[in-house]
Amino acid sequence: EPQTVEVGLGDRAYDIIIGAGLLEQAGEHLARVAPGAACAVVTDANVARLQLPVLRHSLEKAGIRTVSIIVEPGEASKSFPVFQRVCEEILEARIERRDVVLALGGGVVGDLAGFAAASVRRGSRFVQAPTTLLAQVDSSVGGKTGINTPQGKNLVGAFYQPSLVLADVDALATLPLREFRAGYAEVVKYGLIDDAFFFEWLENNASAVFADRAARVEAISVSCRSKAKIVARDETEQGDRALLNLGHTFGHALERLVRYDGERLVHGEGVAIGLVCAFRFSARLGLCSLQDAERVGRHLTRVGLPTRIRDISGWRDDADAMLDAMFQDKKVEKGALTFILARGIGRSFVAKGIDVDQLRSFLKDEI
Ligand code: NAD
Ligand code: ZN
Structure with missing residues (x-):
């Protein structure tokens, strides 16, 4: 149907x-x-x-x-x-x-x-x-x-x-499996933004989403409804639409550092790693539990997506290179990093004025 x-x-x-x-x-x-x-x-x-x-x-x-x-x-x-x-x-x-x-x-x-x-x-x-x-x-x-x-x-x-x-x-x-997986990272993103129930549904139905039409129709519909709702609130990206960038400040920086080499990292893979980074950084700041961050990583790993910066083949860059790449992202306004962080699964929010030293120390541990 x-x-x-x-x-x-x-x-x-x-x-x-x-x-x-x-x-x-x-x-x-x-x-x-x-x-x-x-x-x-x-x-x-x-x-x-x-x-x-x-x-x-x-x-x-x-x-x-x-x-x-x-x-x-x-x-x-x-x-x-x-x-x-x-x-x-x-x-x-x-x-x-x-x-x-x-x-x-x-x-x-x-x-x-x-x-x-x-x-x-x-x-x-x-x-x-x-x-x-x-x-x-x-x-x-x-x-x-x-x-x-x-x-x-x-x-x-x-x-x-x-x-x-x-x-x-x-x-x-x-569609090649790698492209399907990359799109799946964006599906997971919608659950993580504001729909913990959907994330749990994905945990229980991921293999069906990868295999059959009915589950795909369901996952795509929920995702579109979620994006449509956010876009209707904020068509031209003044506020809430930024939530759609969950995982993307990290992800875009990773794509930039591999020079957009799609053999090494496609966009959705950068997003998968970025989602885990956003949750692990939120946990580091005491905003959400490390268990939530680990739950996100477990699910993405299960469907075959990379979840850690060290998963990227031939990764050489250090925390400072990563910071520079993040500051070049267009979401950086007046030197202040605007980040999407989370208080838990399905509880993401726009965080302003992130402490760069905390971010650097987090990245050092991640890389
Ligand atoms: P893409 O359009 O390059 O498609 C990926 C590959 O899959 C291509 O080689 C394509 O030929 C092939 N392909 C497409 N459909 C296929 C099918 N059914 N079977 C077999 N092969 C198929 O990449 P994408 O990941 O779909 O999109 C990435 C682009 O989307 C980027 O340019 C990005 O900037 C843009 N984007 C735009 C928005 C927006 O809001 N407008 C949001 C996210 C991404
Ligand atoms: Zn994306």
Whole structure:
């Protein structure tokens, strides 16, 4: 049974539908939210091979004029040159404002196609069909779109909400295990932020989430609902949305120190280690129990995620390098580190003015 999560943003409210076989039914869903519209599908070469045929078939069966725009897989496609090409191909295909730009793929395609949708004709209709677990629980929810520049990641973009998100759990069947695990770290994050019951549910159902469709639909729905709730409270990241960065100040620093080498560390693995660091640091500050921190680590280990900095292959950097990398993160305001810490599982909060010496001594012990 598919589940629907409503994202409540006033007149721009939209549905996230999570279920099996949704790409096969995409034509009907599109005809409903955008009657009579044509569709430009933006996807990457991997997803084009594995998932595009089913989607195209469904759109064509519904009588929707469809063009496909295919980019190279990988983060490098979130760039000005690729963005330009995608915009021009959308215009070339005579996609009007009321037509649909549809992102079929992971977070890279979603961010790139979303920014193109926001920009072409000052905004065309946008639909997301996320095909990675990370995209289904995180990047397709919340309306952040954009590309990278030589100055850094995600520095050019727009907040732009889709008209519909179709999260087809069947698409995850072809996803490599390492990518699935990485997305799972973000799922765990939602339990740790403010839903201890969900974290416990994951402890009891992790193997089902890794294996079957029903448990996946449940885990993805809870995650989307959790993110949608936080985003609705704080669409443009003034306050509460920072909670979504739990584990990310540590995680981003780790990614930076391995120079974004995806062989050594993918984003979700950095997040897994970051979540454990956030809990262990909270325990060190006397905010939560060490048992809670250990419980977080145990669960992530059980599903095959790394949990300690020393798990990263070829790790050489010291605590000061780690501190520098953390201070370069964009979440650092006026020299004061804003951290998401926890008083326990499901009890995270935004902590300001963290003592740098305490952090350094914590990192020395961790590394
Ligand atoms: P990705 O889009 O690069 O996908 C990972 C890999 O999986 C790619 O090689 C892709 O071709 C392949 N793939 C995708 N779906 C597949 C499938 N069903 N079967 C087989 N292979 C498949 O990476 P990602 O992890 O999905 O997303 C990462 C990006 O998301 C980053 O650029 C990050 O900045 C962005 N992001 C954005 C937000 C947001 O709020 N907008 C949030 C988190 C992350
Ligand atoms: Zn993340």
